[in-house]
Amino acid sequence: xxxxxxxxxxxxxxxxxxxxxxxxxxxxxxxxxxxxxxxxxxxxxxxxxxxxxxxxxxxxxxxxxxxxxxxxxxxxxxxxxxxxxxxxxxxxxxxxxxxxxxxxxxxxxxxxxxxxxxxxxxxxxxxxxxxxxxxxxxxxxxxxxxxxxxxxxxxxxxxxxxxxxxxxxxxxxxxxxxxxxxxxxxxxxxxxxxxxxxxxxxxxxxxxxxxxxxxxxxxxxxxxxxxxxxxxxxxxxxxxxxxxxxxxxxxxxxxxxxxxxxxxxxxxxxxxxxxxxxxxxxxxxxxxxxxxxxxxxxxxxxxxxxxxxxxxxxxxxxxxxxxxxx
Amino acid sequence: xxxxxxxxxxxxxxxxxxxxxxxxxxxxxxxxxxxxxxxxxxxxxxxxxxxxxxxxxxxxxxxxxxxxxxxxxxxxxxxxxxxxxxxxxxxxxxxxxxxxxxxxxxxxxxxxxxxxxxxxxxxxxxxxxxxxxxxxxxxxxxxxxxxxxxxxxxxxxxxxxxxxxxxxxxxxxxxxxxxxxxxxxxxxxxxxxxxxxxxxxxxxxxxxxxxxxxxxxxxxxxxxxxxxxxxxxxxxxxxxxxxxxxxxxxxxxxxxxxxxxxxxxxxxxxxx
Numbered sequence: 027x028x029x030x031x032x033x034x035x036x037x038x039x040x041x042x043x044x045x046x047x048x049x050x051x052x053x054x055x056x057x058x059x060x061x062x063x064x065x066x067x068x069x070x071x072x073x074x075x076x077x078x079x080x081x082x083x084x085x086x087x088x089x090x091x092x093x094x095x096x097x098x099x100x101x102x103x104x105x106x107x108x109x110x111x112x113x114x115x116x117x118x119x120x121x122x123x124x125x126x127x128x129x130x131x132x133x134x135x136x137x138x139x140x141x142x143x144x145x146x147x148x149x150x151x152x153x154x155x156x157x158x159x160x161x162x163x164x165x166x167x168x169x170x171x172x173x174x175x176x177x178x179x180x181x182x183x184x185x186x187x188x189x190x191x192x193x194x195x196x197x198x199x200x201x202x203x204x205x206x207x208x209x210x211x212x213x214x215x216x217x218x219x220x221x222x223x224x225x226x227x228x229x230x231x232x233x234x235x236x237x238x239x240x241x242x243x244x245x246x247x248x249x250x251x252x253x254x255x256x257x258x259x260x261x262x263x264x265x266x267x268x269x270x271x272x273x274x275x276x277x278x279x280x281x282x283x284x285x286x287x288x289x290x291x292x293x294x295x296x297x298x299x300x301x302x303x304x305x306x307x308x309x310x311x312x313x314x315x316x317x318x319x320x321x322x323x324x325x326x327x328x329x330x331x332x333x334x335x336x337x338x339x340x341x342x343x344x345x346x347x348x349x350x351x352x
Numbered sequence: 353x354x355x356x357x358x359x360x361x362x363x364x365x366x367x368x369x370x371x372x373x374x375x376x377x378x379x380x381x382x383x384x385x386x387x388x389x390x391x392x393x394x395x396x397x398x399x400x401x402x403x404x405x406x407x408x409x410x411x412x413x414x415x416x417x418x419x420x421x422x423x424x425x426x427x428x429x430x431x432x433x434x435x436x437x438x439x440x441x442x443x444x445x446x447x448x449x450x451x452x453x454x455x456x457x458x459x460x461x462x463x464x465x466x467x468x469x470x471x472x473x474x475x476x477x478x479x480x481x482x483x484x485x486x487x488x489x490x491x492x493x494x495x496x497x498x499x500x501x502x503x504x505x506x507x508x509x510x511x512x513x514x515x516x517x518x519x520x521x522x523x524x525x526x527x528x529x530x531x532x533x534x535x536x537x538x539x540x541x542x543x544x545x546x547x548x549x550x551x552x553x554x555x556x557x558x559x560x561x562x563x564x565x566x567x568x569x570x571x572x573x574x575x576x577x578x579x580x581x582x583x584x585x586x587x588x589x590x591x592x593x594x595x596x597x598x599x600x601x602x603x604x605x606x607x608x609x610x611x612x613x614x615x616x617x618x619x620x621x622x623x624x
Contacts, residue, residue, distance in 0.1 A: 100455045102620045124458040135453050139374045148370060151363045152457050180377075 028112075029073040030204055030236045031097065036106035038067040038092050038260075066092050068260035069106070076203070079230055079237040081251035081268070085342040089260040090240050094206055097238075098128055111203055124153065127197030131209035134193055136181045142192045143177045146199060153200035160199065166232075167195045170225050187218025194225060204236045205229070211243050223249050244341045248272065258349045273314060275344045280337040281309040281321055286330040297321055305332075360463060368470040375473055385473050393480035396548065397422055411553035416491035417580050418550075423485025425547030425572035428511030430478030436516040437471040440536045442523025446619065447530065462612060492580060500579070503594035511571040513601030515543065517608035518566065524608075527615030547572040550582075567604065570597045 044060040045051060067089040074080055084090050095101040097108060099115030099122055108114060115122040136145040150160050168174055171191040176184055184192065190210065197205060207226070211219045227250065229235045241247060247254065247268065254271045256264035264271050281297070285305045292299060292307055296316035301308035311321055318336045325331065375382065400422060404415045413421070442465070445451045454464045494500070522535040546562050551573040554562075562569040575593045576582075 095452070098456060100452050100620070119455065120458040123456050126456070128456050133449060133453075137370060137374065139377045140370060144370055144373065148363070148366050151359075151366045152459060154359055 028076075029109075030076050030078075030111060031072075031074040031238070032107075032109040033073065033093075033097070034071050034107045036067055036070040036093065036096065036108065037065055037104045038089070038096065038101065039104040040064050040066045065104075065260050067096070067103070070257065070260070070262050071106075072255055072262060072265055074236060074238065076236055077230065077234040078253055079226070079239065079251050081247045081254045082238055082240045082257070083247065083254060083341060083345065084257035085346050088257045088345075090257060091208065093257070094208060094238070094240065098126055098206060099123055124200070125203045127200070127202035127205040129190075129193050129197045129205070129207050129210055131190070131207070131212040134181070134189055135196055136189065136192055138182050139180060141178050141180055142173070142184070145181070145192070145196055149196055149199055155200050159201070163199050163201060164195075167198055170228050171195055171221070185218075187214050187221065190214060190218065190222060191225070194222065198229065201233070202235075204238065207237065207239045207241075209241055210239065211241065211246055219243075219245070226250055242341055244338055247341070256345060256349070258345055263345075263349045274348055275341065278310050278312050279318065281311060281318065281325075282335050282337060283307045283309065283325060283329070283331055284333040286332045289329055291328065294321065294324060360459070360467075363459065364463075364467045367467050371468075371470045372472050375471075382473060385476050389476045390480045393426060393477075393484065397484050400548075411550050412582065413550045416488060417576070417582070418488075419484060420488030420492050420494070420580065421550065421572055421576040422548050423481060423483075423488045424507070424576055425511070425544075426481030427478060427485055428508050428515060428571055429543070429547075430474060430481045431508065431512045432515045432519075433474035433477045434471055435474075435512070436466060436519065437474060438465055438469045439516055439519040439523055440534075442520070443526035443534055446526040451619065461616065462609060494579070503575075503579075503592070506594050506598045507575040510597030510599070510601030511575075513598070513605040514568060514571050517601070517604035518543070518568070520605075520608040521611050524612050524615040527618050542566075543568055543571075550577070552577075567600050570600050 040063070041061050042064050043055065044062060046054045070089070070093060082090055082093070092101065096103050097110060097115065099119040102116050108116070110122050111125050113122050136142060137148075146164070149155075155163070164173075168177070171194060173191065173195055176188050176192075179188075181189060181192065194210070205226075210222055210226075214222065223246065226237055226239075230237060237250070239246065239250060251268050253266065254264065254268050255262055256271065256275075264274075280300075283306070285307065288305065292302075294309065294311075297309040297311035299307055300310045309321065309325075311318075322334065397419060400418045401415055404410065404418065409415075410418065445454075445465070451461075454461045457464065488494075489496075518539055519536065522539055525535065546568045551559055551562055551569045559569070570593065575597055578593045
């Protein structure tokens with residue numbers, strides 16, 4: 027199948043000024059600037075087929091947002107080629123962005139002072155969506171995102187979750203072929219996260235929408251993405267089906283147990299104790315060897331457990347640790 | 353072509369409608385402007401009167417002529433404030449990422465920048481301008497012939513374009529500096545000083561700067577000098593200012609637009 031997004035050898039170079047120390051250093055840098063070139067994105071290639079949901083993940087500064095900005099035509103690459111729906115966003119920005127929906131989790135495109143519906147009307151005109159299609163799209167979007175509860179509320183009075191639902195609708199009302207989501211669930215509570223994920227799945231299933239998602243949230247990745255592209259230091263370090271990668275990224279989890287009274291035998295064959303502080307014990311275990319449920323049931327049979335919690339590894343720390351050598 | 357024009361008109365009118373609605377959300381803010389702006393400009397004209405009464409006419413310009421000059425400059429300022437106020441915020445948009453959103457929409461970026469906020473509160477700026485100008489016309493005995501009205505409209509158009517070009521060019525600096533150091537306040541006070549008083553009272557070097565380098569003399573001084581049949585200082589220009597002002601306005605605006613495009617290229621290649 028023809029790829030929706032085709033990226034070949036993408037490079038983005040930045041000039042970084044090296045600054046000397048103190049006033050003397052500042053003056054010296056002013057007169058004789060020392061500039062070094064750094065590749066923020068360093069030869070990235072991938073291709074995405076229609077209908078894929080791809081997680082584009084990596085630590086801060088790995089080149090994620092720079093890549094997204096190049097794919098959406100905001101920035102121009104230093105070298106390499108990009109084709110979105112067969113068109114280069116640098117050659118014809120307007121043609122490409124008409125087929126894209128972009129949501130930045132941290133920044134809204136909705137008018138703060140006005141009722142939500144007003145922003146939609148403006149976007150309808152900007153994207154030249156005719157009235158009938160608009161009504162149809164709004165009916166679908168309104169249904170899945172439950173917009174009717176707050177479409178007449180000023181955006182400044184919406185909860186973060188409602189605002190994000192509004193932003194998703196705003197990005198989708200011109201029926202784009204590709205949706206870019208930059209941290210769509212950041213700062214949301216569990217319910218709102220569910221609503222957003224359900225919506226993405228629904229649009230993908232119903233309309234064959236291609237989704238590219240950057241996130242720090244491991245649950246987003248596990249529940250949504252069929253494929254992961256992992257970047258570190260501007261390079262793709264992993265690209266493949268989620269099942270083959272997620273195990274590597276999350277080799278172990280932590281179980282924190284609080285005991286009622288001190289015990290002698292704390293050990294478990296499938297878990298290692300990495301820390302002990304008074305009545306609190308930290309077990310590290312590998313998901314593939316033992317599930318959290320098994321571990322908890324084993325431990326609770328021999329130990330008087332008062333309280334416990336399972337800690338997910340942080341996705342960014344995991345990537346940094348796993349791909350340290352790259 | 354026609355379809356594209358209709359598209360832009362449809363979006364511009366929607367932008368304008370939303371801008372009014374946004375301003376109506378804050379009625380108290382509106383009232384405070386309604387009180388403050390006229391006070392600011394009427395005290396400006398009062399200052400001129402005091403200067404001329406107590407001392408002497410400014411470089412041969414008496415109070416009625418100064419009123420005419422001041423009024424002419426204020427009207428073009430008022431129109432600018434209504435239609436081009438977003439050019440005051442280019443630096444902000446570059447730094448906080450608002451620019452990215454414009455680039456993500458399938459329309460001309462410069463159009464979106466200018467059209468996205470029509471500042472109806474700015475009409476309040478026009479009121480004292482119009483009052484002072486009409487009063488000035490009355491006391492200098494301005495001839496309201498069709499030819500003069502036509503010239504006046506061309507001069508206002510040119511004046512607005514010159515002002516807009518200045519703000520666009522200054523705002524565009526942010527594409528390179530990446531700093532939120534607004535030059536708007538500086539530009540506003542420079543414009544006020546150069547359009548409120550007769551340019552001929554400044555030293556030659558300043559007259560030359562405000563004629564050739566930053567041609568704000570064409571906003572109000574040269575047109576007013578010709579309307580009133582006064583000497584315009586060192587510079588004797590052929591042809592009427594009614595042609596010069598709009599021509600210079602269009603040239604400046606196109607130059608500013610070019611600078612803006614260069615800035616955008618810089619932005620696209622460097623990022624923020």
